[in-house]
Amino acid sequence: MPELRVGEQQWTVASGSNLLDALNTAGFSVPYSCRAGSCHACLVRCLQGRPQDARPDALSADQHRLGWRLSCQCRVEDDLQVALFDPHQDGIGATLIAHDWLSPTVLRLRLQAERALRYQAGQHLVLWSANGVARPYSLASLPDEERFLEFHLDCRRPGAFCDAARQLQVGDALRLGELRGGALHYDPDWQERALWLLAAGTGLAPLWGILREALRQEHHGPIRLLHLAHDGEEHYQASALAELANDHPQLQVELLTAQDVPQALASIRLQSRQTIALACGSPASVEQFSRRLFLAGLPRNQLFADIFIGHA
Incomplete structure (x- = not known):
């Protein structure tokens, strides 16, 4: 069976063990959020040996060259020495x-x-x-x-x-x-295209930045932003969005709560098959937005989505 080493501590693990689980079982408290290779909180650096990596594309080539790996995506097949990510040093x-x-x-x-x-x-x-x-x-x-x-x-x-x-x-x-980087971004090549921004809860955060980036780059096409919140008090950027909409006639803002969603989604009609859509929020919300956009005729490669997973 392979041996795993961190600092002065060394122990045997079953071949094929998940690296994150092996480290945390040994008491190292490696943080994690998603276990899907998305959050990047579980970074470790391989000093000797290389684990089997299910997501080698999740990190940059430079990070890989330096030995960084996402421990949740790695399995220990041979002897391995790793160093934990140290926020004070790294x-x-x-x-x-x-x-x-x-x-x-x-x-x-x-x-x-x-x-x-x-x-x-x-x-x-x-x-x-x-x-x-x-x-x-x-x-x-x-x-x-x-x-x-x-x-x-x-x-x-x-x-x-x-x-x-x-x-x-x-x-x-x-x-x-x-x-x-995640899936969400603004591409200057989209300047003339219709842009849909669909957010649930604090999924609005990255879209708030992207919206202002699009406006800063003088996006010419129509922009429609939908924000789904648990109740009216949780439309936390309502006044700021209203100011932007007042200053930019191409921007339409809709603030939704759960009871508004069926009607709002049913009313979705694409102005053009060239529309670009960005969605962000909980898995259920993103799935809901995505399904309706696809039914409305949006090509799948024109939807960019990030999912927020609840943190314990």
């Missing part, structure tokens, strides 16, 4: 500069990183709390224009990171893990 420092509630359950954090980060609207960052809890969150800020990193946290349910975030105060230090 991450980036950041200071909390704003902490406020946008609605009864949506907490906004604004962070000032210790060095400038180059990112695109719609990308994600892994945030590390002071007590070592890591969770991925979408950036809601506008790159190259806003000198802070903004995140919208759904705090409706208890969760290790949200519970810690509630107690944060301006001036507190956090660490930033890996910056990564």
Whole structure:
């Protein structure tokens, strides 16, 4: 059976063991959120040996070359020595500069990183709390224009990171893990095409950044944004969206609650088969949006979606 080593600790594991499970069973508390290779919170670095990797494309070629792997996607077949991701050594420092509630359950954090980060609207960052809890969150800020990193946290349910975030105060230090891209982005080639943005809950966060990026790049086609919330109080960007719609005639904003969804989805009619759609939210919401768009005739390669998985 293969041997697994972390620092001075070495033990035997069953061949084919999941690396994340093997590490956590041994008491290392490697953070994770999705177990699907999407959140990137479970990064480890292989120092000797190589595990069987089910998602080699999930990380960049440079990361792979340096030995980084997503432990949830790896199986231990041979002897392996790994180092855990250390946010103090491998991450980036950041200071909390704003902490406020946008609605009864949506907490906004604004962070000032210790060095400038180059990112695109719609990308994600892994945030590390002071007590070592890591969770991925979408950036809601506008790159190259806003000198802070903004995140919208759904705090409706208890969760290790949200519970810690509630107690944060301006001036507190956090660490930033890996910056990564998801499916959501804005392509300048879409400038003349109809753009649909469909968000549920804090799935609005990356689309808020993408919407403003599209407008900054003078998107000419019509833009339709739908925001589904649990109730009227949770349309946490309603006033800001109304201001944008007032300034940009091509932007149409619809604020929905659960009872509005059937009628709103039934009314979806594509203005053009060239329409681009971006959807973000819970798995059920994204599936609901996607199904209706496909029935309306949207080609599958013109839908880009990110799914938010609840964090414990």
